[in-house]
Amino acid sequence: MFDLHGYGPSILEGTLLTLEVSLLSLAIAMMLGILGALAKLSPSKPLQLFAQTYTTIIRGIPDLVLMLLVFFGGQVFINQVALAVGYEDYVDINPFMAGVSTIGFIFGAYMTETFRGAILAVPRGQIEAAYAYGMTRVQMFIRILLPQMVRHAIPGFGNNWLVMVKTTALVSIIGLDDMVRKAALAAGATRMPFTFYVVVAINYLIITSISVTALKWLEDRYSLGVIKA
Template structure:
């Protein structure tokens, strides 16, 4: 049915998933840092975090991808030339794609985590400190577990959007699922078949992700009690 391109598409799907997971790791780290900056007493840190979220959420993903890939190559080679490196340096499309998507969704997760931290009652931290916990122990054992429960629905939605956004990395030359489908469609002149297969692969990944987040939601809800109707 796929004219021998099944293995190629599955390899592309694995690369796409690698881009998504790597981007998520960066996005979570940036989201936690951004939320901490916005909740801190430092005006400079708060202003920097606000600038970051405004720019990342206001510029289209494709524009940012092209800016990072092509602009990044220019910047890297300019710096290399200044230090005496004469050979041209190519920026890896995988690295450019992961950094771009990670920075974009780090802005969204900044607001997600900020809201989740604010949803945790301040008395929880005060009680932990009163019991003799350090600030970091309170954060790790009291605040973060509760914050995760509040953040999980939005985190799940952001992951699903991030996963689908990986399709744009094909425009910078990454040999991912979309680019492999394009090559196969061009060779066989059956674009509907191959892009339909890509759609089904994305649907499978997002469906499994939803099941995984549903399981995680049940895990983090252990010990909580639902309000009576």
């Protein structure tokens, strides 16, 4: 359908990198999300305030600005630290690390909101019953809360994932060889920007479509015990 002038494998490589960035960021985001949600729901005021500040700040700043801040700012910061400890050479910041950590950090805030809602959706009685059985907090979380909150978390989680996959396109701006940048390089060499960007767009559509199907399956699976109206 498209004549890619031999740049097909290069785009495919970029697609794999896009997936890699997405999945790693997802892992970070989920960890931060769980921690953030637990902090927001904890009785400790400082923890609540901390989590609240985190989510508010993240939602007020565009992804791109944060990413540029981490990438360029991190560069300066690391070199200042390196100089302070007596390291004379120039340290380069890894765009992969900068991209993954920024995206993970941003979506951790969105996951916090999703997980908080999901935890609140689990009936209080379940948690009280768990404690009445003498479970510790960790046991209660793993055995009672987690399995039941998954069902409520999936729709929000799926949304965040889809937005996140698309956000990974930004890493091309800080020089990471994801599929958008691979396409840009190929477009420059062949003078066929339209073809290559459309191919990339189709790749994103494939990823999102597969995700939607998988999420639907997951949601059905975790709702087996629920009678639908």
